[in-house]
Amino acid sequence: MSRKARFILVAIVLLALFGYRQYRDRAGDAPADNKAVASAKAGRADAPPAKPRMLGDIAFRPCTLPSQMGAPGVEAQCGSLSVAENPALPQGRRIELNIAWIPADEDGDLQPDPVFMLAGGPGQSATASYPAVAPAFKDALKQRGVVLVDQRGTGKSNPLQCKELAEAEMSGDEAQMQQVMLAAVERCRDELSQRADLRFYTTTDAVRDLDAVRDAIGADTINLLGISYGTRVAQQYARAYPQHTRTLVLDSVAPNDIYLGNDFARNLESALDLQFARCGKIPACANALGDPGAQLDALMARLEADPPLVTYRDASTGQSKQERLLPAHIAGLARMYAYSPMVSSILPLLIHEGAQGRFDGLMALSKMLGSQLSDQMAYGMQLSVICSEDADGLEDDPGMDDSLLGNSLVAGLVAQCDAWPKGKRPDDFHKPLASDVPALLLSGELDPVTPPAYAERVVKTLPNGRSLVLRGQGHNVIGAGCMPKLFAQFLETADAKGLDVACLDKLAYTPPFTTFNGWGP
Template sequence: MRAQAASASATLNLTDCFIGDESSGISVAAQCGRLTVPENRKNPDSRLIKLNVAVVNSDVENPKSDAVVLLAGGPGQGAVDTFAVMARNLSQLLPKHRIVMVDQRGTGESHPLRCDYEMDDFMDVTDWRSPEVVQWMKDCHASLDADTRFYTTTIAIEDLESVRQALGIEQWNIYGGSYGTRKGLTYMKLYPDSIRTAILDGVMPQQEAMASAHEVNLQNTLKNVFRLCREDATCQERFGDAEQQMWAFLQSLEEQPIEMRLPNPVSGEYETFELTRDFAVLGLRMFAYSPETMGMIPLLVSLANHEQPENLAQQAFMVTSSLTENLNNALELSVVCAEDVPFLPKEQNTQNSLFGDEFYEMMRSRCEYWDSEVVDASFKDPVESDIPTLLLSGEYDPVTPPAFAEKALETLSNAQHLVAQGQGHIVANRGCMPKIVTAFIEEPEQELDTECMNNFNQPAFFINLNGPQQ
C-alpha cells in the first residue's frame, strides 16, 4: 500500500560544499542544502525540522533522470559524511547519475538526537532498572528538543520521498547498508513507483526484530573464525584451542573484572578502565565485522587468557569508541523502541551465551522510559516487491548473515542474492563489488558477471602483533 505523501517545503536550494569525515581527512565536492519538513508529518503546523541533503553531481550536461540515493545504517548513522567516499567512487563509476545523501531525521545534521555519556559508565551495570540508569534515561529524553515518537523508519522514508520530489528526480536507485536495508525495504513497500532498482547490503528482513538474533549470529561467526584457525596449521600450532580460551577468559572476567589504565582513543589521556565481560564481548563482536579484524581474534583471546588482556581491551576501547561517537544514540532508541523491542521473543535462551540475560534486559528496560509508539504489526510483514533488487551478504557477517537475505528473497520476485566469501558486514565496497553494483544499476535485467568474486580470500590470521601471516 502506498503511504500518503505528507506536505513539505518545496524549496531545496543547493550550494557548493565539501562533505566528508574530518577525522579521516576526507573531503568531497558536492552541493548541499536543507529541506524543511514538519516533525509530525500528519500536522503541517507542528515543529519544523531541517533535513541535511548533499548531492554529488554528474559531470555530464544532461544527467539521467534516475539518481542513486545512499541509505545509512545504525540506526543512528548520518548518511552525508558516512558515504562521502562511496559517493565519490560511485560518481566516477556512474558518471551520468547524481549521487544523493540525506541525513535521516535525528542523525548527522538533520536535527540530531544524541545524549552524551562516558563509554564505560554502563559497562558494569547489572540492574538496568537501577535509579541511576533510570535517571540517565529520563534526563536524556528531557534534554532533547524533539518529540521522539516521530523519529522512525516510516517517517524517515516519507522525508526521503519529499527530497526526491524537491530535487525533481523521477526515480531512485537505492543503496541501503545494514539498518539502511530496512529503510530500503520500507521504501519499496510504501513508494514502489519511486524506485527503479534496489541494492540491499547486509540485509535486515522486515520481519526480523533487531537484536533478537545477535547471539546466534555472533556465535556462528566466531565458530567459523575458530574453525578456520584450527584448519590453518600455523594458527592451530600457535594458539591451540582458541575457542575454549575465549570462553575461559570471559568466565574469569565474569568472576573478576580487570582494572587497568589505558589511553583514551579520542583524547589520548590515560584513564582508569575496568574490563568487564560485557565489554570484552562487545569488543569481540566489533572485531567480527571485517575479515581483517577477524584474523586478530585468536591472537587477542590467547594473549588475554595468558595475562595480557591490555591488547584486547585497547582494541575494544578504540573500536567501540569510534562506534559510539558516530551514532546518534537517542535516534537509535526511538527506532528500536517502536520497531524492534516490542517484537523481541518473550523468552531468550541465554544458557552458554555471550551476551547473557543483561543484554535483553537492557534492550527492554531502556524503552520503558522512552516516548515511542509501537508500529502497527503490519510493519513487520515480509516485503513483497517485483522491483529489480540485488541482495548482498558477507559469508561471515556477525549481524546480518546470508540467511537473513535468503529470508527477504522469498517475497522479492525480481531479486538475486550474492554472497562474498570470507567477508563480514557490508560488502559493496570490497574487492570488485563496486563494479558489480555499478553493472546492476546500469542494466538491472542483464545477467551479472560475478567471476571476480572468486578472488575473495578467507581471513588471514595474526600470529603476533606485527600483522597477519603471509
C-alpha cells in the same frame, strides 16, 4: 613489541574498518602540492559566495563531506529541506533535513534517476557514512548522481545524541549496568524532549521524508542503496512508494519480519565460530594461538569471577588510566570487530593475550571503540526506531544465556523502551516486502549481525531479485572486490539475474594475526 607500536598497528587495522577502501582508491588522486592547494584556498577566502546550484527546488552549495578516520573527504553539494516533525501539525515544529548531492560526471550518459544511499545503525548519518564507501560509487557516478539525506535524528537533521549511553554500557556488572543505563536513558529522554517529539523519529517518518526529498529534486523514480538498517528503510520505501522505486540494492540485509535485537547474540556466535575456525585451518595460527573460541570462553569466565584492575593508556589523550576489565568490554569489542574480517583478524591474538594475563591492549581498544561509537551513533534516534518498531517483539533466547552477549542486550533494550516515547507502526510493517522491483541483495559470508540467511528470506518474495554471498566478507560489502562494477552494471540494466558475477570468485579470506607484526605469509 612496545605498547606504542602495538597501538599504531591496531590503529591501522581500525582504519580498515572505517575508511581503508576510500584511502586505497583515492590516494592516487590526492593533490601533489599541498602548499599550492592551501594557497588557492586562501586566495578564495574573500571571494563572494558561490551561486547556488539548483536540483529541482533545492538550492545546493559546494561543501566537503569529511572522513571520520582521516582519509580524504568527498567534494559535494550541500542543501536542506524543511519538513514537519509531526505530519499532522504542518504549522508546528519543523526539521531541516541535511542533504548532500554528489553530481554525476558531466561527461557521462546522464540518467534522471539518482541513487539514494541509506545509512545503517539505526543512528548513523548518511553524509558522515558516505566517504568510507565513496569508492564503491565511482562507476555508478558516470551516469547517476548520489543523494544523501541525514535521516531525521541523525547527522545534522536535528540529531538525537545520547553519548552518556555508550559510557553506561561499560559501567559495571550486569545489574549495575542496567541501572546506570536506565538512568542515562531517562536523562537523555528529558533533555531531548525539549527540542524534539521523540515519537516522530521512526523509519516510517524517514520514508515520508525521503519521498519529500525525491519530489523536491524533481526525480520521478530513484534507486535505493540501503546498508544494514538502511535496508529496512529501503524496503519500507519500496512498499510505500512502489511507483517511485526503480531499483533496490540491499547490502547486509535486515528482513522486515525480524525484531532488531532478538538475533544479535545467536548471529554473533555463528560468525565468531566461522571466523575463529580460520585460525584452526592455518597451522601457524593454531600452533601460536591455540583455540580462540575456547580461550574466549575461559577469559569471559575469569572476568566474570574476578575482573582485574588494568592499567592502560588512553588512546585519545595518551594518559595512563586504571579500570576493571569487565565481560562487557570483551563482548562489545568482539561484536564490533567481527563486522570486518580485516579487523577481526586480530581478535584471536588479542584473546590469546588476555588468556595470558595481558589485558592492557583489550582495555585500551575497548575504550577507544566506545568513544568512536558514541561520536558516530545517534542513540536517541536509535531508541525512537527500536522502541516504536521492535520493542513489543523482543524476547529472551534461553539457548543464548551462556553466549558472549547473552540476553542482557535484549533485557536492556526492553527496559530502556519502557521509558522511551513510542511512535506508531503501520500494521504491515513487519510483513515481508513482496514486489516486482529489480533487487540486488548482498551478504558477507562472515557477517555477525545480518547473515546470508536473512537475504535468502527476503529474496523469496522478490521475483526480480538476486542474492549474492561474498566469500570471506563481513558487514557492508558494497566496496569489496569487483562489487562496485557489478553495482554500476545493475543500476544501468536493472537486471540482477543477468549479472556475470564470476569476478567475485577472486575474493580471498583475511589471514589471522599470529603476532603484532602483522599478517603471516
